[in-house]
Amino acid sequence: MSEAEQKMSEEQMMAKAYDPAEVEKKWYAAWESRGYFHAGDAPVEGKTPYTIVIPPPNVTGQLTMGHVLNNTLQDILIRFEKLRGRDCCWLPGTDHAGIATQTKVEAALRKEENLTRYDLGRERFLERVWAWKEKYGGKIIRQLRTLGCSCDWERERFTMDAGLSEAVQECFIRLYNRGLIYKGHRIINWCPKSRTALSDEEVIYKEERGHLWHFRYPYADGSGYVVVATTRPETMMGDTAVAVNPTDERYTDKVGKKLILPIVGREIELVADDYVEKDFGTGAVKITPAHDPNDYELGLRHGLEVINIMNDDGTMNELAGAEFAGMDRYACRKAVVAKMEELGFLDHIEDYTHQVGYSERGDVPVEPRLSDQWFVRMGPLAEPALRAVEEGRIRFYPERWVKTYRHWMENIKDWCISRQLWWGHRIPAYTCAECGELVVSKTAPSACPKCGCARMVQEEDVLDTWFSSWLWPFSTFGWPQDTEALRKFYPTQSLVTGPDIIFFWVARMIMAGLEFMGDIPFRDVYFTSIIRDDKGRKMSKSLNNSPDPLDVIAEYGADALRFTIIYIAPIGQDIKYANKMCEIGRNFANKIWNVVRFRQSKGATSADWATLDGLTAADLRPDDQWIIASLNDTVREATEELASFRFNDVSKTLYDFIWNKFCDWYLESCKPVFGGSESEREATVLRVFDYCLATFLRLLHPVMPFVTDELYHQMGFCAEDDSIMRASWPVCLSAETLAALGADAQAEALCDARNTLISNVRAVRSSYNIPNSRALEMVIAPSDAASEAFLRRDVTTLQSFLNCSSLEIRSGSKPEGPCATAVSDMATAIIPLAGIIDFAAERARLGKQEAELTKYIDSVARKLSNEKFVSKAPAAVVEAERQKQAEAEQKLARVREQLVAFAEG
C-alpha cells in the first residue's frame, strides 16, 4: 500500500474515539428539518397518539441540571413510544412567570437606568418586559435542542400567547359564573418587595432564631399591668386588644378591663377567646387585627377595630405614629423595643426560634396584609381531582406522592389568584365607577348594565402565573376552541415533573382538566429526583454549585450526560451529581462506537441483519445462541422497564448487556471466527453480530439518540436520508423461534458455566502473573458428560478464550507433574507450569476453596436437616437446595482430588 493509499484508508476509517460534537449537531439539524418531531393535527391511521406537554420553564430561565433530568426523561418516553409505533407529540413552551420575570426586568431597569417600573408606567414597562422576553426568552428552548429533545417545535407555546390568554379569560369567566371565583376582603400573604399578594404556596417557611419580647401593658385604672409576649413588636401600634383564654384563672377577673397601649396611649380591652393558649408565654397575647390572620379572625369575633399601620413596601405609615412613620419594619422593631425599654414597659426578652414565612421569589419575609383580592373556591374542584388519583385513573410514580397529594387536597384552602403586578393576564373584570357594579367579561363593556353610565374601569390586578399554567395541557391545543388537535392529543399520557410543584401545578392541572375538559389531563405522573451537588447540597445559584449543562455537553457530549443522569438517578431519591460522573456515559458511548469500528474492519454489513429467519441451531455456535438468548432477555427487560418508568434500571440493563455480555464475551468469541478460514461460519456469525448491533442500538436510542443514529447509519441499517428514529422497537422472539435456534435458558446456563471456567483459569494466570497473552498448554477435565459434550462443541472458541497452545479435553484427567488447577462447576482445568508453579501457593489456594465449599455445604446441610424447613418450605425450594448440595459436594470432591495430587506431588 502506498503512503497515499494508506492515508486515504485512514481517513475512511472511523476515528479511534467517539467525538460527539459534530455528530450531535448534524443529526439534530437533520431530525428537525425533516420534520421527525412533528405530529399533525389529524389522527394517523393505525397509530395511537402519545402526548406529553413539557412543564414550561420560566421564559427567562436557563437550563439547569434539573431541567436536564426532567427533559431527558420526557425525551426517552417520546422516542421510546415513537419507536413503538405511536403518533408522538411532545409539546414545548415557556411560562411567562409573572413575579420572577417582572422582578428580573425591574432589577435590570434599576441597575442600568436607575428607574423603577413606576417611573415608566404600566404600558411602557410592559413593552420593556416583552422586549426582554424576545431577547432572552429563546435561550432555554435552544438549550433543549442541544440536549437532543425531540419536541414538536411547531407547536411551541407561551402562556401569554393570544390563544392561551383567551383560555385564561374563558376559565376565569366560567368559574366566576359558577360562583367559584369571588372577590374578598381578607388577610393574605403580601410580598413587600414585589408589592403583591401571594398564594399560600408561594410562602416558604424558614426557621429563624429571634426573640420573644415581653411587654407590659398597664391597666387603665392603674392596677398594675399585664405582660404580653410577641415576636413582632413593630406591630404594637396596631394593637386593638389583648386576649386571654376564658378558662385562664390568672385573668378571670381581669377580662373586660381596659389597658393603655404604651407609646400610643390608646385604650384597648382585655378580651377572652378560646384561640389563646394558656401555656404559651404569659397566656396573654396582643391582638393586631390588621397584621395577623388569627388576630383578624379574633377581631371579627369581638368587633375590634382594624388599624393598618404599614405601607405596601413594608415601611410604617403615619398610623404607626409620627416617630415611626416611614421607617422600615425591622428598623421600627428596634425603635419600638428601645422606646418600650426607655418607657419602662420592657419586661424581659427571651431567645426564641420560630418559623418565618418568606416570599418565594422576593426572598423577604412576607407580611400578612388585609386587602381586597380575588379567590378561587377550591373545595368543589378538589373533590373530583382527589377521586381521580384515589381511584387510579391517574397514577403517580413513585406512588407515595399520592399521600402528599391527598393531604393537600383534603385540607385545601381557597386560592388567592390576584397579583398586584403588571406582567401577566389582566383580570377580565370591570367595575362601574358610578354605581360599583361588577362585570366579568372578555371585552370592556361599553356601558354599565346597571346604571348605564360609560365609566367601566378594568381591574388593575393580573392573575397568578399558575392560573394560566393549570390550563396548559389543553390551552396549548386550542381550548376553548374545539380543535382537531385538542380532540387528538387530550388527554395527554405522561407528565414528568419535580415533586416541588405537586401543589402549584400538578394538582391544579388535574382540577382544571376535570373541570373544563371533563377528563383527566394525563394518565401517569412521574416525579423526578432532586439533583444535589456531590456534598448533598441543593444546586443553587447562590452556592454556585450548579454546573452549566451546556459546558458539560461540550466536554462529554449530550448522550453521555443523558445516559449518566439516568444511570445515577434512582426513582424518587435525591441524586448527588458531579461532572466527573459523566465519564460513565462518555466511556459507554465510546465503547459502542468502537464496537462498530471493530465491526467495520470485518467487512460489509450482512444483507439479512434485520432478522434471524432461516437460521437453525445447527448453524450457530454456543456463543451465538448465548448472545441471542441474552439479547432477547434484554429486549424484554428494557421494554418492561421503560414502560414502567424504571429509567435507572433500563440504563443498567443496557449497559450490562452491551458492555459485560456483548463486548466482553460475545465480541471476543467472534475474533477467531473472523480471522479463520470458515467463510460460511463467518457469514453466520457476522449476521448474528449485526442483528445484535441493530437491536441494541434501537434499544439504546431513546437514552442516547445521537450516537445510536450515527452508528445506525455507519452500519447502513438505514438509508442516509432516513433515521433510527423511524425504525421500530425490537420485539422478543417467540419461545418456538428461540428453541429452534437453540437459544434457550439451558444454552445460556451452559455458556455461563463455561465463562466461569474461563474466568477461573484467568484467575490462576493472574495469581502467577502470567499474562493472558502467553499461550499455555492445558488439559480440561469436564465434570460430567453433558459438560464434556458442550465443551467439545466449539473447541476453537474455548481455546481462543483460554489462549492455549494445546488443549486436551479428557474427563478424569489428573495433574501430572507441576501443574496449577482451576476447579469450577463445569470442569477442572489443569495447567502445566513447570518452573513457575509454587506448590505451597497452589495448596493454599485449593485449601481456601475447600474451606469455602465446606462452609457452604454445611450451611445447606443444616437447612436440609431442619425438619421444619423441609416440611414448610415449598418443594421447589427444597429441591433447589438439594441440587446445590449435590453440586457443591461434587465440586468439593474434585478440589480434594487436586489437593491429594499435590500432596503426592
Add this chain to the structure above:
RNA sequence: GGGCGCCUAGCUCAGUUGGUCAGAGCAUUUGGUUUACACCCAAAAGGUCGUGGGUUCGAGCCCCCCGGCGCCCACCA
C-alpha cells in the same frame, strides 16, 4: 405537632413480590501493547446490609423500638 424518605464495600449507589442477595460503577492492588476501545482488557482485595427486638423453616427485604440525616405540611403569639 403531623407526614414522608434515607442510613448496604473507602466513595456514589443497585437490590421488583422474603429462599447464594451480599451486587455494580468509581477508587485501591496486581498483571497486560491478545483481531475495536488506556474513554481499554484480565484478576484481586473490600461489607456481621445504622442499633436492639419481633414474625418466619428462612429477613437488607415484613413488623415494632431507638439513633442519625434530609424533605414536606401545620395559624401557639
